[in-house]
Amino acid sequence: MNKLKAFNQAVLDIDFADSVITDLSVRIQEINPIEIGSTITLKSGSSTKQFIYGVSILNNQISACEELGVDPTEYKQMKSNAIELKGLVEELDNWRRFLYSLRDYKSEVFALLDEKERFQLLQYPTKP
Numbered sequence: 516m517n518k519l520k521a522f523n524q525a526v527l528d529i530d531f532a533d534s535v536i537t538d539l540s541v542r543i544q545e546i547n548p549i550e551i552g553s554t555i556t557l558k559s560g561s562s563t564k565q566f567i568y569g570v571s572i573l574n575n576q577i578s579a580c581e582e583l584g585v586d587p588t589e590y591k592q593m594k595s596n597a598i599e600l601k602g603l604v605e606e607l608d609n610w611r612r613f614l615y616s617l618r619d620y621k622s623e624v625f626a627l628l629d630e631k632e633r634f635q636l637l638q639y640p641t642k643p
Contacts, residue, residue: 518624519632525621532614539607546600549593557597559604566601570594 548558549569557569573594580587628636 518627519635522621522624522628522632522636525617525624529614529617529621532610532617536607536610536614539603539610543600543603543607546596546603549596549600551593551597557600559600563601566597570597573597 543559548556550556551569551572555569555572557566561569573590576590577587577594579585580590625633
């Protein structure tokens with residue numbers, strides 16, 4: 516792959532990664548926060564240990580509901596949301612790292628381009 520194609524591909528990949536990050540952020544905000552109890556709330560910035568603690572409390576609440584004959588649907592939904600939130604946060608972190616790497620790559624490739632190749636990147640404005 517020549518330098519100009521590599522640069523253009525990096526631009527496309529950065530745009531794609533940006534859109535994925537935006538979509539993941541929206542999905543996280545739809546779930547965020549999860550209030551398990553009066554003092555326990557899981558959110559996108561919660562640590563793995565906090566997620567473990569929150570899910571274990573939800574598991575206990577689900578078990579207690581089943582033993583008492585109470586509908587555990589609310590707690591099962593919160594547990595499902597907590598697991599999904601943790602997965603989305605991890606996926607978002609991975610995509611952000613990938614985006615940073617792509618930006619670094621794009622900058623490095625741009626530095627390798629000569630004047631003629633940089634000129635080819637320019638697009639003549641079109642009339643509205």
